[in-house]
Each structure stands twice: as structure tokens, then as C-alpha cells.
Amino acid sequence: MADLKLTDVAKTYGGTVDVLKHINLDIKKGELIVFVGPSGCGKSTLLRMIAGLEKITGGELQIDGQVVNDVPPAQRGIAMVFQSYALYPHMTVRENMSFALKLAKKSPAEIEEAVNRAAKILQLDEYLDRLPKALSGGQRQRVAIGRSIVRDPKVYLFDEPLSNLDAALRVATRIEIAQLKESMPDSTMIYVTHDQVEAMTLATRIVVLANKGIAQVGTPLELYERPENEFVAQFIGSPAMNLLSGEIVETGDMTTVKLDGGGTAVSSVPTQVADKGLKVNVGVRPEDLVTADGAYLYEGTVNITEALGEVTLLYFDRVGDNDAVIGKLPGIHNDLRRQKVRLNAAPEKVQIFHNGQSLYYR
Numbered sequence: 001m002a003d004l005k006l007t008d009v010a011k012t013y014g015g016t017v018d019v020l021k022h023i024n025l026d027i028k029k030g031e032l033i034v035f036v037g038p039s040g041c042g043k044s045t046l047l048r049m050i051a052g053l054e055k056i057t058g059g060e061l062q063i064d065g066q067v068v069n070d071v072p073p074a075q076r077g078i079a080m081v082f083q084s085y086a087l088y089p090h091m092t093v094r095e096n097m098s099f100a101l102k103l104a105k106k107s108p109a110e111i112e113e114a115v116n117r118a119a120k121i122l123q124l125d126e127y128l129d130r131l132p133k134a135l136s137g138g139q140r141q142r143v144a145i146g147r148s149i150v151r152d153p154k155v156y157l158f159d160e161p162l163s164n165l166d167a168a169l170r171v172a173t174r175i176e177i178a179q180l181k182e183s184m185p186d187s188t189m190i191y192v193t194h195d196q197v198e199a200m201t202l203a204t205r206i207v208v209l210a211n212k213g214i215a216q217v218g219t220p221l222e223l224y225e226r227p228e229n230e231f232v233a234q235f236i237g238s239p240a241m242n243l244l245s246g247e248i249v250e251t252g253d254m255t256t257v258k259l260d261g262g263g264t265a266v267s268s269v270p271t272q273v274a275d276k277g278l279k280v281n282v283g284v285r286p287e288d289l290v291t292a293d294g295a296y297l298y299e300g301t302v303n304i305t306e307a308l309g310e311v312t313l314l315y316f317d318r319v320g321d322n323d324a325v326i327g328k329l330p331g332i333h334n335d336l337r338r339q340k341v342r343l344n345a346a347p348e349k350v351q352i353f354h355n356g357q358s359l360y361y362r
């Protein structure tokens with residue numbers, strides 16, 4: 001149950017290899033913060049620095065107002081749950097969950113109470129006397145989480161805890177983690193994942209890491225609806241947001257962009273008179289494109305369709321330097337293959353980027 005503050009935190013390996021720079025982040029008690037970003041961007045490194053498993057080579061980390069850069073992991077009040085559950089195979093669930101408390105010389109009564117409380121939260125009551133080999137992957141991961149709950153840490157750190165589970169179990173365990181968070185509203189959690197759905201559904205705020213720094217911090221919907229830059233725009237959401245180049249032709253409370261592909265985009269992002277003529281990229285999500293009768297933002301020939309049941313993905317022919325546009329329409333539309341289609345989007349769904357940065361945040 002703690003606040004964390006990262007001030008200008010940096011990580012350099014061997015004095016030369018910069019992995020992270022200028023990480024500034026305030027995490028409030030009770031938040032569930034998710035770190036996402038491309039492979040190798042430093043998510044695990046940042047988590048491990050918070051845990052104390054990796055040296056912080058620049059800046060300052062505070063937990064509850066105390067600088068902990070040089071405080072050993074065991075004294076930071078942090079519990080970490082790893083992707084591999086690392087349970088002791090010869091110990092029962094109860095023994096696995098008791099182990100750290102025994103080491104800490106807690107009384108048998110205290111241990112029993114803590115284990116029973118954690119088992120209840122995690123619905124592990126009936127498995128307490130089993131060995132790990134007699135548990136499913138999801139149950140083992142719950143035991144691993146249980147081992148941290150019994151210690152009543154200030155901060156929980158999760159490093160891709162679900163990535164070893166199969167798809168169905170991932171969903172079930174994700175929902176359990178959401179319930180776990182709800183049952184412990186004051187506990188602070190930081191969670192690393194590759195999985196967009198985990199990030200969108202679990203996070204109170206998402207931190208997108210890229211290019212050694214933070215690309216954006218915000219609630220899942222802020223990132224989805226108003227990405228600060230093209231990187232976040234294309235990283236959050238699947239398929240990625242379409243980007244179409246063009247030039248601002250009308251400014252004001254609404255902005256009109258004449259697109260190089262021939263269409264016209266109207267955006268609710270306001271611009272100033274001086275912006276007229278500015279070269280920009282217009283961003284629009286596949287799921288925000290609708291077929292248009294009149295005015296259109298994009299016109300193209302559908303190359304491939306993928307009907308997924310509830311939606312159909314339309315992959316358009318690539319034109320010029322722009323990436324091929326992708327549309328996502330509700331229902332089944334295999335009949336649109338090789339057809340010329342016009343698409344438009346509501347102004348509030350249309351983003352505008354200049355030099356990679358959203359004009360919305362100017």
C-alpha cells in the first residue's frame with residue numbers, strides 16, 4: 001500500500017549501453033500500473049530496478065517518500081510474481097505459501113492466518129495440501145501470487161505472470177487478477193505484459209515505453225482515444241491505427257485535411273489559422289471507418305478480406321508511401337473483395353499528427 005516516485009531514473013549496462021533514460025513517474029497507492037512496449041524496450045529492467053534486483057544507474061526511486069536506490073530487495077516491502085512460478089516442487093501449497101513467513105520467524109498462528117487469508121482471496125482453500133505437480137498452470141500461478149500476498153507487501157510487481165498459460169487459462173487468470181485487485185483496493189501493483197488485452201482491462205494507467213523513455217502515460221481509454229504520438233497510436237489497438245498523409249486546408253474548431261490519396265478528413269482536433277498548409281498525418285482506427293456514400297476520407301480497392309465472424313477486416317491495396325489501409329466493419333463482408341470502397345470516420349475519431357506528435361495536446 002504505497003506511493004512510488006521515479007525521478008529521472010536511468011539504466012546503463014556496463015557504463016555504455018543505455019537502456020532507459022529520464023523515466024519520471026508518479027504511482028499512487030492503489031493503482032495498477034501496466035508497463036507495455038516493444039520487445040527489448042526495458043519493461044522488465046524497469047520492474048527489476050523497482051524490485052531492487054537491478055541497480056539503478058541514474059536518478060531516484062522513492063517508496064512512500066523514502067529513497068530506496070540502495071535499499072536491498074528484501075527491505076523494500078515489495079513482492080514480485082514471475083512468469084515462471086518457481087514453486088518448491090516438494091512442498092505443498094500451504095508450505096510454499098508459508099515459506100517466506102517461516103524464514104521471517106513469524107509465529108505459527110500468524111502464518112496460518114496469513115495463508116488462510118491468501119488462500120481465500122485466491123480460492124485455493126481446497127488445494128492447500130496438494131503438491132504443485134497436482135495443480136493446473138493457472139492454479140500454480142495463483143499459488144505464486146499467494147506467496148506474495150501472505151507477506152502483505154507494499155507493492156506487488158508482476159512480470160508477465162500469464163505468459164506461460166494457454167489462451168483459455170490466460171483469460172480466466174486475468175479475470176482472477178482483476179478480482180484480486182478489487183479485493184485489495186489499497187495495494188499498489190505494477191504489471192509488465194506483452195498482451196494488449198491484459199493492459200487495457202487491468203490497468204488503472206498504462207505506461208508505454210519506447211526509445212529508452214516513456215512514450216505516454218494514461219488511462220487505457222486516454223491512450224486509445226487520444227494517443228499523444230504516432231508510436232502510441234499504432235502500438236495500442238489491433239490492427240494498428242491507419243496513418244494517411246495530407247495537408248491542412250481548413251482550420252478552426254474543426255480541422256479539414258486534404259489527403260494525398262484524394263480523400264478529405266474532418267477532425268474535431270482544433271487548429272489555428274497559421275496551421276493552414278501544414279503537412280500532417282491523419283490517424284484513424286480500422287474499427288472507426290464506416291462505408292461512405294458521400295464525402296469520404298479514403299477510397300481504395302479491397303485486396304483481401306478476413307471474416308472473423310463478428311467483424312470483417314478489409315486490407316486495401318497499398319498506395320504510394322502510405323502503409324496499406326485496414327478497415328474493420330461489423331458483420332461479414334467477403335463480397336467486398338476486389339471492390340472499390342469509400343470509407344469515412346466521425347470527426348472525433350480522427351487524429352492529426354505533425355512530426356509524429358498529436359496536435360490535440362499542443
Ligand SMILES: Nc1ncnc2c1ncn2[C@@H]1O[C@H](COP(=O)(O)OP(=O)(O)OP(=O)(O)O)[C@@H](O)[C@H]1O
Binds near residue numbers: 013039044045046194
Ligand atoms: N545484463 C545486460 N547487459 C546488457 N544489456 C542488457 C542486459 N540485460 C538486458 N539488457 C538489454 O536491455 C534491454 C531491455 O531489456 P528488457 O528485458 O528490460 O526488455 P523488455 O522490454 O522486458 O523485453 P521483452 O518484452 O522482450 O521481455 C534489451 O535491449 C536488453 O538486450
